[in-house]
Amino acid sequence: AQSVTQLGSHVSVSEGALVLLRCNYSSSVPPYLFWYVQYPNQGLQLLLKYTSAATLVKGINGFEAEFKKSETSFHLTKPSAHMSDAAEYFCAVSDSFGGNEKLTFGTGTRLTIIP
Amino acid sequence: ETGVTQTPRHLVMGMTNKKSLKCEQHLGHNAMYWYKQSAKKPLELMFVYNFKEQTENNSVPSRFSPECPNSSHLFLHLHTLQPEDSALYLCASSQDGSGGPVDTQYFGPGTRLTVL
Secondary structure, eight states: OOEEEOSOSEEEEETTSOEEEOOEEEOSSOOEEEEEEEOTTSOEEEEEEEOSSOSEEEOGGGOEEEEEGGGTEEEEEESSOOGGGOEEEEEEEEOOSSSSOOEEEOOOEEEEEEO | OOSEEEEOSEEEEOTTOEEEEEEEEOSOOSEEEEEEEOTTSOOEEEEEEETTEEEEEOSOOTTEEEEEEETTEEEEEEESOOGGGOEEEEEEEEOOOTTSSOOOOEEOOOEEEEEO
8 A cells, every 4th residue: 555644744934945845655566756736725736746757856836856765755845935835735646557546645734934 | 718627616515405516627638536635634535537437436425426427527416415524625637648657637626615
């Protein structure tokens, strides 16, 4: 069975500071990993995904994540936080290759940006 | 309309009511999903449809009844719900990429359901 653990349900960073949101996964097969963002009163939007190509994945809005197999981690980072980054972030893992992937989501991390 | 749309955005219903949630995708995808998002819990996959056929029912109570008349539309029919069913219900779609890289799911804005 696959699972995702997001450390820290709430993270606060100052505007301009580094953003680091942690995600650790458990999967019995090579995983496919995703980060989604949810702004208030909106659905989930894909930030980036890892599908066994490059281990450093670049996404939208300046975010990136690095797949580290030895640490079973897929942490999300952004060098400089912006006020518009305030949202909830979800890490997800999928264990299928093609077809209807079954995503297993973490509980989410709410990111607050301090002016 | 673009992407994935859901109506209504907000719904308040009593436990004896019958209502339906609607999802429409304008992306040419052939797989659609219903998720339940409750406070402080991970998103829960409820149903998956691929080419209008249900391929996943994640042990969802029978008071939730999905319908997928075509690959662009997905409904969730609700009846005799309980207060604990109050949540944000999200619809998503993806392109079936059988044999290829995993396909991204695109989400709608959700329907905020309150059961009184």
